[in-house]
Amino acid sequence: MIKKIIEIPVTRQGLTDLCKTLDKTLESMDLPAKLKYKIHLIIEEFCANHVEHGDFNEDDVITITLERTDSSLITQIEDKGIPFNPLDLPSVKTNLPLDKREQGGLGIHLVKCFADDLSYRRDGLKNVVTIIKNI
Amino acid sequence: MEISLYERDGSKIITVTGRIDAVTSDDLSKWLEEKVSPPESNVVLDCTEVDYVSSAGLRVILQLTKLAKQSGVVFSLCNPQDNLKEVLDISGFSALFPIYATIDEAILPGSK
Numbered sequence: 001m002i003k004k005i006i007e008i009p010v011t012r013q014g015l016t017d018l019c020k021t022l023d024k025t026l027e028s029m030d031l032p033a034k035l036k037y038k039i040h041l042i043i044e045e046f047c048a049n050h051v052e053h054g055d056f057n058e059d060d061v062i063t064i065t066l067e068r069t070d071s072s073l074i075t076q077i078e079d080k081g082i083p084f085n086p087l088d089l090p091s092v093k094t095n096l097p098l099d100k101r102e103q104g105g106l107g108i109h110l111v112k113c114f115a116d117d118l119s120y121r122r123d124g125l126k127n128v129v130t131i132i133k134n135i
Numbered sequence: 136m137e138i139s140l141y142e143r144d145g146s147k148i149i150t151v152t153g154r155i156d157a158v159t160s161d162d163l164s165k166w167l168e169e170k171v172s173p174p175e176s177n178v179v180l181d182c183t184e185v186d187y188v189s190s191a192g193l194r195v196i197l198q199l200t201k202l203a204k205q206s207g208v209v210f211s212l213c214n215p216q217d218n219l220k221e222v223l224d225i226s227g228f229s230a231l232f233p234i235y236a237t238i239d240e241a242i243l244p245g246s247k
Contacts, residue, residue, distance in 0.1 A: 015157055015158065016158045019154075019156050019157060019158045020158070034217075034218065037187065037218045038218075040187070041187070041189050041222075044156060044157055044189050045189060045190055047157075048157040048189070048190075048191060051157075092226075092227075093227075094225070094226055094227025095227055095230070096227070098200060098201060098204060098231050099201075099204075101197060101227075101231065103194045103197060103198075106190040106193050106194070106226055107189070107190035107191075109190075109225075109226065110189070110190055110222065110225065110226065113225045
């Protein structure tokens with residue numbers, strides 16, 4: 001098993017650093033290219049959502065734990081923000097005509113589509129989201 | 136991310152190289168505002184060299200598609216790689232604008 005832990009501040013700079021370094025971290029985990037793309041996108045979308053819409057202090061962090069086994073990649077994303085269950089968000093209507101398409105909601109929509117399994121729990125003061133991708 | 140622009144047969148071709156993500160999408164949005172807003176001719180986004188697009192990039196593409204429609208011109212996208220194609224499909228974007236395999240097809244008069 002390969003395990004990696006990434007911690008980023010919930011700030012624009014934290015998000016910038018994550019986008020620049022996540023590729024290298026995933027590269028070191030010997031993952032298929034398609035899976036790397038999807039898990040990169042899932043992690044970016046969660047973190048971007050927290051940075052753009054979350055109510056965090058400057059010193060708050062998001063902790064991302066990646067565990068690669070022979071058959072799956074398990075990603076756990078933790079933060080100490082207000083309760084936020086991505087599964088409670090309404091589905092995005094992807095079949096609307098151009099005039100009616102809104103800008104928001106696409107990130108979590110992509111996360112839901114790309115995860116093989118997505119679960120949420122509130123653990124004390126923490127949000128814990130677990131994403132499983134089969135290899 | 137690198138962006139360039141050229142004109143061919145009356146269409147503006149925007150070529151992006153690299154990633155369009157939560158970090159770079161603002162730069163692309165500002166660049167588009169400066170260079171092609173409002174678009175006066177059809178606009179093609181050449182994605183041949185685009186490695187990655189997240190929802191932040193999709194928002195910029197949606198903004199450009201709406202702007203093109205309001206201006207009475209056509210926005211199309213060219214040569215997305217498989218991962219991007221999948222992102223466009225599951226977000227419903229494939230139905231919002233034409234997607235072509237090559238620039239030649241995108242700028243053919245009959246393809247608009």
